[in-house]
Amino acid sequence: MNEETGLILASGSPRRKELLARTGRTFRVVVSDADESTAVDVPPADVAIDNARAKALAVAVDAPSGATVIGADTIVVLDGRIFGKPVDEADAARMLGELSGRTHQVITGVCLVRNGRCETFAETTDVCFRSLSDAEIASYVATGEPLDKAGAYGIQGAAGAFVDHIEGDYDNVVGLPVTRLERALDLEGGDEIDDGKNGER
Secondary structure: OOOOOOEOOOOOOOHHHHHHHHOOOOOEOOOOOOOOOOOOOHHHHHHHHHHHHHHHHHHHHHOOOOOOEEEEEEEEEEOOOEEEOOOOHHHHHHHHHHHOOOEEEEEEEEEEEEEEEEEEEEEEEEEEOOOOOOOHHHHHHHHOOOOHHHOOOOOOOHHHHHHEEEEHHHHHOOOOOOHHHHHHHHHOOOOOOOOOOOHHO
């Protein structure tokens, strides 16, 4: 993609920036000010896609003609309930306690806005936590790492030790399903918009 058209990441997440940079593509970051939803009356994948779409569209308004804007939103889901970012340390400890010894889903919704069209998809990874002690949870929460992450943990950080196994895309759990995104960026884009269902496992 040439410099004139450009690739824009509509996210302030350093993790997404690192993952996209790993592809070797040239891009710039424009942080979206769109509000995130945690609606409970729609499927979780749709929530992630809707949030990603809102972020991408908010940035696309001021993007140069021909640019491709990437919006992304990652949520953690347990028993159909969405775990967003914890409001405080107690909330983080609660979330980790609920995830302990259980398998949950990490869903990242992605939206590409280009040529006046939105293309969306969602990728889902199953993550199984081993059983965690109260002391382990308290120690991890005290690091501050969980406070800005959906589900109160970052798999690429100290919480990687909590994971028994995963099924699916590791990068998706970090915050951006790079392999699938690369395929989408390489396509010219058709008239149909992916509803995200193909990304669920």
